[in-house]
Amino acid sequence: MSIEKYDLVVLGSGPAGFSAAMRAIDFNKSVCIIEASHLGGAGIMNGALTSKAMWELSRDFSIASSVMRGYRASGLNVDYNKVQQTILQAAKQKQLQMLSQIETYSQPSVTCGNITLKYGWGKFIDSHTVEVISNDKIEQVKGDNFIIATGSRPRPMPDVEIDNERIIDSEGIMGLKEFPERMIIIGSGIIGCEYATIFSNYSQTEVHLLDRQHKVIPYEDDDLSSFVGRNLESNGVIIHHTANLRTIRKRPDFLEVVLDYQDGHSTVLEVDVAIVAIGRIPNLDNIGLENVGINTTNRGYLDINEVCATDNFQSCNIFAAGDVSGHAQLYSVAELQGRYIVEALYGNSEYPLDYSNMATLMFFKPEVAAVGLNEKACQKRGIPYKVATYSNSLVNRAIAMRATDGFVKIIVSDDGKDTILGMRAAGPQASTLITSIAYQITQHGTLKDIRQNVHPHPSISEGIQECLRVFEGKSIYKPKAFPDLIKLETWKPEEV
Structure with a gap:
């Protein structure tokens, strides 16, 4: 059996693996991508792109x-199957773009690297060999x-069997044939709240959301959690706070869901579909880690160092990126790590990995968008801070859009340096607003560094401008006149 040899072998074609492979081309390297399922991984199919396409369509509706x-x-209606077709078209468009680039660089060249895509399950035989198992050959x-970039999958729930028909996880949503009449979503984190938003936007489904805590998105500050919960409820979502799932009983025509509440009472619901959305776990099973002496952490992830190398002296040529690395399970983190590994291997890394932004x-x-520290994190670390909040209802562009529900919240250090620590934004264009503050966090920016920036008018970003002016008492609209819309507060460890 002839064995092919490459400069770099990547397990997984998601954002980490694909970005690493494409960066290796720039260094004139030969690359083999091994993909066990869909090209692009969960970043494209059954994940980021498909769920966001569904959200965009639901928002438009x-x-x-x-x-x-x-x-x-007038005459407005929605067909779930046609919605699915549109979502699949979006995923296929991106997959074909990826495949077109792979084919473009599939032939050896003296001016750039080349890429080979192999479909199959990759398993380490030793630190320099991977076995690829597909349907027709090994x-x-x-x-x-x-590079291990095998991504993650939905976390299973004890004693709840995913049947991909009535009890599903996020990978089974595209398998639904129609809008369920009644649905319960188990889990009130980002994934659960996103799907609660999507299905309630269509107004075709009675949506229940199980929240084990007192507020959804419990790791965020109470003001943001309350904002999200309040808007979910106004959108028609029924939130069951402080509830635990006891059991799901399958009846011929419905699911019988038993919830136990913190105060001791129980509730029985009838639903047609249950979605389990309690997080994700890394895909590290059966890839031969034991053959190269790599162990997982107590949380099931790979332990990597500052250059994403696995913490193992036998296999110092094995790196990890993306969801398997134990860092935030974000597309941007995966892509950053994948590129960084290749630059550390074949080039000169100009800066260390920085996850703060x-x-x-x-x-x-x-x-909603978030970057950097929130108040809970600052208090946990004992960091004195100042926090300003500015409502979108005072921003002219938001008023013109008739979309005033939202705010900008910025946190700076209260140590005389006024270092930008974090930001939370809610409302239209929040995903764009966050970028400017993310840059300031990377550059260790301060109020002094950014207060002279002038934002165009009318724009949503003027909310950032006014929020920053609040710290210095220079905002056009004043907290005294609008105490519910503009706030400035401070916190110091000794005040606790």
């Missing part, structure tokens, strides 16, 4: 069906260096 803007659309490939986007109604 929600706006079109609104009667609060002076017009009313082959081996060798590599000088390897990795923004999180939450596709709710309205959208």
Whole structure:
């Protein structure tokens, strides 16, 4: 059996693996990508792209069906199968773009590297050999260096069997044939709240959301959690706070869901579909880690160092990127790590990996974005801070858009340096607003560094400008006149 040899072998074609492979082309390297399922991984199919495409379509439908803007659309209806087709078209478009680039660089060249795509399950035989198992053959490939970028999958729930028909996880949503009449979503984190938003936007489904805590998105500050929860409820979602799932009983025509509440009472619900959305776990099973002496952490992830190398002296040529690395499970983190590994291997890394400016986007109604520290994190670390909040209802562009539900919240250090620590934004264009503050966090920016920036008018970003002016008492609209819309607070460890 002939064995192919490559400079770099990548397990997984998601954002980490694909970005690493494409960066290796720039260094004139030969690359083999091994993919066990869909090209692009969960970043494309059954994950980021498909769920966001579904959110965009649901938002458009929600706006079109609104009667609060002076017009009313007639004859508005929605077909779930056609929605699915549109979502699949979006995923296929991106997959074909990826495949087109792979084919473009599939032939050896003296001016750039080349890429080979192999479909199958990759398993380490030793630190320089991977076995690729597909339906029709088994082959081996060798590599000088390897990147484990196998991504993650939905976390299973004890005693709840995913049947992909009535009890599903996020990977089973595209398998639904129609809008369920009644649904319960188990889990009130980002994934759960996003799907609660999507299905409630269509107004075709009675949506229940199980929240084990007192507030959804419990790791965020109470003001943001309350904002998200309040808007979910106004969108028609029924939130069951402080509830635990006891059991799901399958009846011929429905699911019987038993919830136990913190105060001791129980509730029985009838639903048609249950979605389990309690997080994700890394895909590290059966890839031969034991053959190269790599162990997982107590949380089930790979332990990597500052250059994403696995913490193992036997296999110092094996790296890890993306969801398997134990860092935030974000597309941007995966892509950054994948590129960084290749640059560390074949080039000169100009800067160390920095996760402090990795923004999180939450596709709710309205959208929410977060970057850096929140108040809970600052208090946990004992960091004195000042926090200003400025409502979108004072921002001219938001008023013109008739989309004033939202705010900008910025946190700076209260140590005389006024270092930008974090930001939370809710409302239209929140995903774009977060970028400017993310950059300031990377550059260790301060109020002094950014207060002279002038934002265009009318723009949503003027909310950032005014929020920053609040710290210095220079905002055009004053907290005294609008105490519910503009706030400035401070916190110091000794005040606790």
